[in-house]
Amino acid sequence: xxxxxxxxxxxxxxxxxxxxxxxxxxxxxxxxxxxxxxxxxxxxxxxxxxxxxxxxxxxxxxxxxxxxxxxxxxxxxxxxxxxxxxxxxxxxxxxxxxxxxxxxxxxxxxxxxxxxxxxxxxxxxxxxxxxxxxxxxxxxxxxxxxxxxxxxxxxxxxxxxxxxxxxxxxxxxxxxxxxxxxxxxxxxxxxxxxxxxxxxxxxxxxxxxxxxxxxxxxxxxxxxxxxxxxxxxxxxxxxxxxxxxxxxxxxxxxxxxxxxxxxxxxxxxxxxxxxxxxxxxxxxxxxx
Numbered sequence: 001x002x003x004x005x006x007x008x009x010x011x012x013x014x015x016x017x018x019x020x021x022x023x024x025x026x027x028x029x030x031x032x033x034x035x036x037x038x039x040x041x042x043x044x045x046x047x048x049x050x051x052x053x054x055x056x057x058x059x060x061x062x063x064x065x066x067x068x069x070x071x072x073x074x075x076x077x078x079x080x081x082x083x084x085x086x087x088x089x090x091x092x093x094x095x096x097x098x099x100x101x102x103x104x105x106x107x108x109x110x111x112x113x114x115x116x117x118x119x120x121x122x123x124x125x126x127x128x129x130x131x132x133x134x135x136x137x138x139x140x141x142x143x144x145x146x147x148x149x150x151x152x153x154x155x156x157x158x159x160x161x162x163x164x165x166x167x168x169x170x171x172x173x174x175x176x177x178x179x180x181x182x183x184x185x186x187x188x189x190x191x192x193x194x195x196x197x198x199x200x201x202x203x204x205x206x207x208x209x210x211x212x213x214x215x216x217x218x219x220x221x222x223x224x225x226x227x228x229x230x231x232x233x234x235x236x237x238x239x240x241x242x243x244x245x246x247x248x249x250x251x252x253x254x255x256x257x258x259x260x261x262x263x264x265x266x267x268x269x270x271x272x273x274x275x276x277x278x279x280x281x282x283x284x285x286x287x288x
Contacts, residue, residue: 007090007099010054015087015096018059018072019052025091026061026068028286030279031084031112033237035073040276044283045069057084067287074112078138078198078240085110085244108250109181109286113279115271116194116235116256117204119222123190123258125268128278129232130186131177131194131254135159136239138198139170141247150246151175155193155226163220166213170198175242178251185285186253192232194254195221196239204234218262233258255282 008016015021032038035058042048045062052059056075061068074084090096092106118127133152141151152174159172182191197203202210205217214220221231238254245252257278260267 007094007096009096013096014052015091017054017083018057018087018091019054020059020070020087020091021096022091024050024052024059024061024070025088025108026070027106028067028069028109029088029111030069030071030283031110031114031237031241032071032073033076033114035075037275038071038073040279041069041071044276044280056080064283065287067283069283069286074237076200077236078136078140078196081237081240081244082140085241085248089248089250105249109178110241110245110250110252111181111185111282111286112237112241112252112254112256113275113282114235114237114254114256115259115275116233118233118258118261119195119218119263120192120230120232121261121263123232124261124264125258125266126271126274127258128189129194129256129258130182130189130191131233131238131242131256132182132191132229133177133193133226134175134239134242134254135193135195135231136173136175136243137165137170137203138196138239140240141173141175141243142171144244144247146243146247151243158226159224162224165220169213173239173243175239175246177242177253178245181251181253185282186255189255190232191229193224193226193229194238194256195231195234197234197236200236222263234262 048062155174
C-alpha cells in the first residue's frame with residue numbers, strides 16, 4: 001500500500017485535486033485551460049451526471065450524442081498538467097483503497113482544446129491547429145524515468161541543434177500525438193509542431209517588463225522544420241500532455257484556436273463563438 005503522503009486523496013476518497021473517481025471519469029476527456037470554459041459544455045452535453053470544483057480545476061461528466069465525456073479545466077502551465085495527468089491516470093487505473101494498479105488498465109482519450117499563438121504567416125487569428133508533435137521547453141518530463149523510444153528523441157535532437165538555446169535552460173524534449181485521435185478529429189485541420197513554453201512572457205520571448213533571455217525565440221521556432229512540418233504554434237501545456245500520455249499509455253491530442261499571430265502582431269480577445277464551434281467539431285468526431 002502506498003503511503004498517504006504519496007497517493008493523496010480528498011476527504012471523500014476521490015483523487016486529491018480533481019475530486020474524480022473511476023466511476024465519475026469518462027474515457028473521453030476534454031481538457032481546457034479556463035475553468036469557466038467548462039460551463040460551455042453544460043449547453044453542449046445532452047445530459048450531465050457529475051460536477052466538481054477545486055481551485056482552478058472544474059470537472060463535468062456527461063453524455064454527447066450517446067458518448068460519455070468528461071470536460072476538465074487544467075489551469076495554465078505544465079506544472080498544472082503534471083497534477084492533472086497524474087490524477088487522471090490514478091482515477092482511471094489505480095485502486096484508491098490500496099494504491100495497487102487495477103488488472104484492466106483504461107486507456108483514456110485526452111484532447112486539449114485550447115488557445116495558442118500562431119508562428120506561421122498562413123495561420124492568422126481564428127485558425128485551428130492540430131498538434132502532430134510537441135516540443136517541450138518546460139522540463140517536466142526530465143523528472144520521470146522513461147526510455148528514448150517512448151518519446152521523439154530524434155526530433156528533440158534536431159530542434160536542439162537548430163534552436164541553439166542557452167545551455168542552462170531545460171533541455172527540450174519532444175513527443176507525438178495519438179495518430180488514432182489525429183485521424184478521427186484532425187484530418188481537416190492544419191497540422192504542425194507545437195512548442196510548449198514554461199511561461200507566457202519571457203519564456204515566449206515577449207519583451208514587456210524584463211528583457212527576455214532569448215528575444216528572437218519565435219523566429220528560432222518558426223524557422224524549424226521536421227519531416228515537412230513546421231512549428232505552427234506556441235502555447236503552455238501540450239508537451240507535458242503528450243509526454244506523460246506516452247509514459248502512461250493514454251491517447252492524447254491537442255487542437256488549438258489561434259488567437260494571436262506572433263509574426264504579424266495580431267490578436268483577438270473575443271473568441272467565444274469559434275471556440276464553441278471547435279469544441280463541437282472535435283466532440284462530434286469522437287462520438288461518431
